[in-house]
Structure formats: structure tokens, C-alpha cells
Amino acid sequence: MLKPAPDSASTEAAFDCRATVALLKSIGGLEWASHLAAVLAISKFKWLPLLAWGFVLYLSVRVRLDTQFLEMLADDPEGTPSKLDEWLSMTGLRSRRAERSIEDRCKGARDLARNLVYALLLQFLVTALAVWGYAP
Secondary structure, three states: OOOOOOOHHHHHHHHHHHHHHHHHHHOOOHHHHHHHHHHHHHHOOOOHHHHHHHHHHHHHHHHHHHHHHHHHHHHOOOOHHHHHHHHHHHOOOOOOOOOOOHHHHHHHHHHHHHHHHHHHHHHHHHHHHHHOOOOO
């Protein structure tokens, strides 16, 4: 039995998901740089860089989750969004809101990835200032 050809909207949504997943995976190694900066901060007994490190770790977890969720959405862009929203709501990871499009989800994931890079740069700056004696 032949499988019906996917329509262009679902093909485009799947491509958007896969491209965003590739972007998110490409920055996945940044958290190791963050760990190195945290070790430097610990060696100098500085707390401000450690706060930045905690924020970077939080964003890293969110980026990894979005990567996995977008891979699921890329496999079935038609049926999975509503199933994913239902599961996220059931587990308390998402409050009940209007359903988001795949385009909105990908844009949100890319924004989160950009914020992760900014947070990491901020952590590096604060760590450098702490190591040189300019930050608490």
C-alpha cells in the first residue's frame, strides 16, 4: 500500500524542525566551556560566576529538551504537536495555553539557543572579572 505524499506545509514544518535541531545540537558542547569557567570561579571562591553558571545549566537543559521534542515533531508534524502539548500539560511542564505552531516552537527554540550563547558569554565575562579581582 502506498503512503500518501506529505503536503508541502508538513514537509516545510519537518524541515524547520530538523534545521532547528541541527542548530541546537551544534551548540550542545558549549556547556562544557561553562563548566570550565565554573571551575575557575570555584578556585577563586567567587559566587557571582557560579550564579551565571547555574543559569547556563538551566538553559542547556532547556535546549536539550527542545532538541528532543523537535526531533519528535519532525517525524510527525501533523499529529505530534497536540500529543506533545497534552503530555507537557499532564506532566506540569507547560501551562494550558493555545496550541503553538511548529514555526513558533522552532522560533522559540532558536531564541532559547541564542539566549544560551549570551548567558555563556556573560558567564565568561563575569568569571574573567572575578579571576582578575574585579567581581565578587
